[in-house]
Amino acid sequence: MVAFVDAGVEVSGIIATPLMERFGARTVVTVSGLVAGISMATASLLPNLYGITFILTIFTGPAFGISTVITKHLIGSYFSKSITTAYGLSTLGSSFTFFAVPLIQLFLDIYGWRGTWLLLGGLFLNLAVVGALMKPPAASGRRDGYEAALTDEEQYTREDKLTPSNRFLSSFFIRIFSFTRDTFQLGLFSSILFWLVVLIYSLEFIMLSIHG
Incomplete structure (x- = not known):
């Protein structure tokens, strides 16, 4: 199941740029947060592993993958100077995921796996709030792919x-x-x-x- 979900995360990065150019980074990240949270909460209601794997692979994984690619792109759009420092500082947040492992085990012991899925779904819904608060980067004025008529x-x-x-x-x-x-x-x-x-x-x- 983990392999399928991870594949959904990685493959979805291909469509991140077309979606961002069509709907805007704020909209795509906000919707991705909603999809990730709701799909994970829905997975807690399913009776078997196959259904859970399908939901997480088709909805939760791609939603997380798309938002990850777009947020990395936005760092490059926001910072024209010290971009390496900005990327380095942004990755510090991944270190806090190690604290989530014992927390998830605690949730499993107290609430069971269905309750844990619901709590994680609520946690992922915060991504929608982050997306709504995003400020669109200023237009650079570049015309990539321009061809003379x-x-x-x-x-x-x-x-x-x-x-x-x-x-x-x-x-x-x-x-x-x-x-x-x-x-x-x-x-x-x-x-x-x-x-x-x-x-x-x-x-x-x-x-x-x-x-x-």
Whole structure:
């Protein structure tokens, strides 16, 4: 169950940016907090492990993953200077999760696993409050992915070389490719710096798993 939920957390990061650009960071984080809290409270009412795993994987995990990616993005948007210090200080909060382990065991002993799920669901609802209090970052004025528009003559010259059927198919696939590329920012996969960060991040998790 833990593996499935963790997969939901990690995979959901892919759609975090499209959702943020479409609805705004404040709205997405607020809704994610509501989804995480309500889904965890709902899991406490289910009778079997399969239903609980489904709810946590489809709703709780992605809600947490999306909000995590967006909040990291906002740190880079808020701080143009000392961004490394800002990231370092923001990760200090993860140390407090170690105090939650004995607290959860205490909840299990007193309230049982259903009561513990309800309490954790209420804790996750605080994420909605945090999202509602977020201040949208100032517009940077950048135009990533900007492409110069073609003149009428250039557009006519390009389309005139294709037959009507090929022109339609070409236009259709170009639109699909452009939408996919811009939505999921596929240009990252051609960046060496991106893969270096992925390598460092992966090695970090491997070392944590070994020592854990």
